[in-house]
Amino acid sequence: xxxxxxxxxxxxxxxxxxxxxSCTDLELEATDSVLQDTPIFDGVEDPxxxxxxxxxxxxxxxxxQANWFALNEVTTDETLVPTxxxxxxxxxxxxxxxAHTWKQDHAFILTVWNQLNGNAFRATELIDPLSNATTQxxxxxxxxxxxxxxxxxxxxxxAPFRAATDPGSSVPMVMDAATxxxxxxxxxxxxxxxxxxxxxxAATNRAxxxxxxxxxxxxxxxxxxxxxxxxxYNDVITAVDAITADGFALQTGYFDIFxxxxxxxxxxxxxxxxxxxxxxxxxxxYNHTTPNQGGGGWNGxxxxxxxxxxxxxDANENYGMADGTPLNNQEERRGFVxxxxxxxxxxxxxxxxxxxxxxxxxxxxxxxxxxxxNPLVMTRAIDLFNSDEAAGIRIQKYHPNPVGVGxxxxxxxxxxxxLLFRYADAHLMKAxxxxxxxxxxxxxxxxxxxxxxxxxxxxxxxxxxLLDERARELYVEFWRRNDMIRFGQFTRSWExxxxxxxxxxxxxxxxxxxxxxxxxxNLVQNPGY
Numbered sequence: 001x002x003x004x005x006x007x008x009x010x011x012x013x014x015x016x017x018x019x020x021x022s023c024t025d026l027e028l029e030a031t032d033s034v035l036q037d038t039p040i041f042d043g044v045e046d047p048x049x050x051x052x053x054x055x056x057x058x059x060x061x062x063x064x065q066a067n068w069f070a071l072n073e074v075t076t077d078e079t080l081v082p083t084x085x086x087x088x089x090x091x092x093x094x095x096x097x098x099a100h101t102w103k104q105d106h107a108f109i110l111t112v113w114n115q116l117n118g119n120a121f122r123a124t125e126l127i128d129p130l131s132n133a134t135t136q137x138x139x140x141x142x143x144x145x146x147x148x149x150x151x152x153x154x155x156x157x158x159a160p161f162r163a164a165t166d167p168g169s170s171v172p173m174v175m176d177a178a179t180x181x182x183x184x185x186x187x188x189x190x191x192x193x194x195x196x197x198x199x200x201x202a203a204t205n206r207a208x209x210x211x212x213x214x215x216x217x218x219x220x221x222x223x224x225x226x227x228x229x230x231x232x233y234n235d236v237i238t239a240v241d242a243i244t245a246d247g248f249a250l251q252t253g254y255f256d257i258f259x260x261x262x263x264x265x266x267x268x269x270x271x272x273x274x275x276x277x278x279x280x281x282x283x284x285x286y287n288h289t290t291p292n293q294g295g296g297g298w299n300g301x302x303x304x305x306x307x308x309x310x311x312x313x314d315a316n317e318n319y320g321m322a323d324g325t326p327l328n329n330q331e332e333r334r335g336f337v338x339x340x341x342x343x344x345x346x347x348x349x350x351x352x353x354x355x356x357x358x359x360x361x362x363x364x365x366x367x368x369x370x371x372x373x374n375p376l377v378m379t380r381a382i383d384l385f386n387s388d389e390a391a392g393i394r395i396q397k398y399h400p401n402p403v404g405v406g407x408x409x410x411x412x413x414x415x416x417x418x419l420l421f422r423y424a425d426a427h428l429m430k431a432x433x434x435x436x437x438x439x440x441x442x443x444x445x446x447x448x449x450x451x452x453x454x455x456x457x458x459x460x461x462x463x464x465x466l467l468d469e470r471a472r473e474l475y476v477e478f479w480r481r482n483d484m485i486r487f488g489q490f491t492r493s494w495e496x497x498x499x500x501x502x503x504x505x506x507x508x509x510x511x512x513x514x515x516x517x518x519x520x521x522n523l524v525q526n527p528g529y
Contacts, residue, residue: 201262313329
């Protein structure tokens with residue numbers, strides 16, 4: 001970043017008195033060895049490099065298993081991270097998220113506050129005319145600013161803002177929810193105008209009109225929380241129709257969508273500064289290994305049994321053949337566990353697609369054991385405070401096999417390819433908008449998706465049907481908290497949630513971190529904290 005510096009008036013007067021200068025402001029280059037005050041922004045030095053860094057910072061934030069991801073998933077009825085002896089205790093940092101007992105000093109909340117606001121400000125610097133960015137670079141920066149600011153709004157109900165040219169010592173203004181929503185929506189509309197049209201391809205790792213339309217649909221669909229007024233559901237429908245017009249569509253082969261191959265569902269994916277290793281290994285057992293990952297899993301993240309029960313299939317078994325054919329009447333999205341016959345060292349390495357439950361097998365078909373030599377049987381029962389190493393159903397939406405179900409491939413469990421925006425989500429957003437607007441045929445839309453996923457069609461459609469369908473389609477894609485709040489279900493009871501937190505709407509927002517309150521007197525703590 002190019003910067004010049006201005007001395008404050010007292011030093012300028014001193015210099016004037018001794019004859020060095022004849023005015024109250026002295027402008028010097030940043031390299032001058034003089035006493036300096038606040039740097040003056042005069043544009044980023046290299047817009048291309050700055051934009052790449054902004055993508056990388058955003059992707060790196062998303063790829064973590066803690067912080068942003070944990071705030072979106074571990075706080076819900078989908079995922080928990082139980083303490084297993086001395087493992088995963090971490091002074092209760094994971095337990096408090098799931099139980100809804102977090103406080104304003106929670107480390108993840110502070111980290112995410114800093115990440116999101118830092119990313120938004122980097123985008124603001126790039127957008128500023130002094131940076132001389134191209135029209136497309138500005139559009140991409142506005143898209144990324146809207147994405148990051150949206151999560152600030154969603155998590156805290158407000159958003160700080162400081163212009164790039166404001167003095168570094170200035171205190172950021174704080175926009176209320178409605179003002180922030182309008183600001184974000186303007187950024188998105190500006191981005192749509194300036195971004196390229198990109199259909200299904202490897203190029204969807206960067207912002208496009210389709211990605212911006214997806215973000216618009218998401219923001220508008222949730223807007224009642226921020227504005228207090230009924231969302232413009234027609235805008236949601238129009239945005240999704242624009243995505244469809246760009247060539248995106250539902251695709252068969254659910255788990256193949258989460259490989260690195262081009263598909264018709266991936267609207268935006270991340271491929272820099274992250275790997276999908278966190279999504280694969282954070283829940284698998286220590287003795288789950290592949291040829292290229294002999295150290296095994298981290299044995300942390302687990303699914304609640306009540307979430308698992310949202311899917312069709314046997315409650316206690318989830319086995320399938322090597323090609324994905326189910327053996328327990330389960331729908332495709334619940335996946336399958338290879339058994340002794342279907343485990344294969346060249347196809348699945350004995351690893352599950354979807355939900356991991358029951359006896360586990362190695363790639364050669366031999367039964368795995370835990371660290372004490374007992375059969376490794378993943379159980380439905382789990383204790384947030386004291387679980388053994390096999391307790392809890394695990395989730396494996398991304399698989400070490402990088403090319404798809406039933407195909408021979410060397411494992412690649414740390415590849416950089418995580419889906420961020422997906423067409424099935426857009427499809428369900430449109431169905432929800434039609435349902436709430438009383439237009440079209442949302443039931444048929446939902447059943448179109450269910451048919452593709454080998455699930456029985458629904459006979460009718462309710463709020464709970466829509467929320468459950470989103471759960472089945474989008475688990476661990478970081479939308480569960482957002483969905484539950486929109487449907488009024490985030491404050492309900494679930495397994496291992498603190499009873500005193502049930503029904504308390506304060507948990508719909510996170511507390512503003514203490515460090516932020518101290519540094520910015522314009523901030524006011526959210527109610528209840």
